[in-house]
Amino acid sequence: MAEKITPRSVDYSQWYIDIVLNAKLADYSPVKGCMVIRPRGYAIWERLQAELDRRFKATGHQNAYFPMFIPMSFLKKEAEHVEGFKPELAVVTHAGGEELEEPLAVRPTSETIIWSKYRDWIQSWRDLPLLYNQWANVVRWEKRTRLFLRTTEFLWQEGHTAHETKDEALKETETMLEVYRAFAEEYLCLPVVAGRKSDAEKFAGAVATYSIEAMMQDKKALQAGTSHFLGQNFAKAFEVQYQTREGGLDYVWATSWGVSTRLLGAIIMTHSDDKGLVLPPSLASEEIVVVPIFKTDNKAAVLEYAGKVVDALKADGRRVVFDTDDGSSPGWKFAEWEMRGVPIRIEAGPKDAANGTVVMVRRDTGEKTFVKVDEVPAKARETLAAMQKDLLEKARAFQDANTKDVADRDELVRFFGKEKGKLDADGELHEGTVEAPGGFARGLWCGGRDCEAQLKADLKVTIRNLPFGQQDGCDGACCLCGEPAKHRAIFARSY
């Protein structure tokens, strides 16, 4: 049978698509750029969502829901916001068989409609803070889409909070970025760099944007989550004032923060291999698949033996699937469950029954071990915990190995080379070669918008963020222009 998945070394982009389609996570839709999330993909989203929701509630947030239709006039109230989103808006002009008096935008994000209501709900400092989140779909008409990473419609959560003071809002922005960082690393096994975005890359309408950035296996960066300090911009645009403790009147301070179904793309591209999906155990709706191996004459005995293993695992709280289908061979099942990313496979056949053992196989390492039947639940628990830890460590080691400090522009150019796909000019360094490996480059930056824009134009490399905790000792020269530096930045090509 033909190989279903294109190896990463042949075509990384195709490999990613093959995984998504073959693992039945998502499929294309009749409408360009949109995506159908299939049950196996949606189940991952649900687990991710449940855990994140738990963490939001634990930090004092409540869920609400606002409509998806936003009057066009609302979007125009914040100047930068409308400029940023205008090119990607879907707008409803007709409904109920008539042309609408005012067109309705399908939300690209909900700041405007939410702040229009916050105006009604906030009068005094006693009404603050409002710590709301919503799980919703949004639509952004992007020119170029990719399954999970950038789709016309996507699912996300958006937190929108209102505060009495600037400090409180800033603290919220930081707290939520930290929630994302911890969630990404602990639950998704995604090591990330947390930091502040440059002005050029910040959210339209924000005073400051913070992000977590992950490194994919092709060494490109993926923005995995953002948290914005919105200052008083939206409060002013929507005239949301409150009576202060001192009896004065002031505008409310705001934040917003979100992660989306893009995280599924990040998980796939970080952990998976040429055999298919690799999932952190935390996200797997099936942690273990038990494959019985039988012949017609010993089928009943093998099923009984394997069934006891399944029962023992379930009793220990494991999520188990028992693949008793006799229409496909064991080999077929092995390949199929590997493609689907089930963390542990247990094989139980007549030889095992005779020895009182089973074969346990780890999806990430392929390691096979013989386990005594009464030790299976404990060994499974231990293996799943080890996988959760190892996947993060492996990804972190990869990120560290592909992060390099650069001092000047020459070094930066040599690190990145020319981007792939621009192989016309021979004799130049190209991305992905030994001489120009690419990855995250860490260097000093003067803070100049022109420097950054020039780098993007020349090399397609952008500043991902200015990492927190790495901003000391920035008194050298900007690695782009040589002027005195103000920040330490992570430079990378990104999705």
Add this chain to the structure above:
RNA sequence: CGGGACGUAGCCUAGCGGCUAAGGCGCCAGCUUUGGGAGCUGGAUAUCGGGGGUUCGAAUCCCCCCGUCCCGACCA
């Protein structure tokens, strides 16, 4: 919005003016098998993306349209 590739059964592909559109995978039934994607037999599934034109005759040639993917441009 530019450049490229493409659209034939659920999927992949052949057919590139001429008989009833061919094959593989998958699917269904039965038998047989099962420790890394098994085998045999039988079966179902196509208005050849849509519309128009040329022709005695179009999946095939021409025109228009629609759609998808890839690469750019764009993108909190």
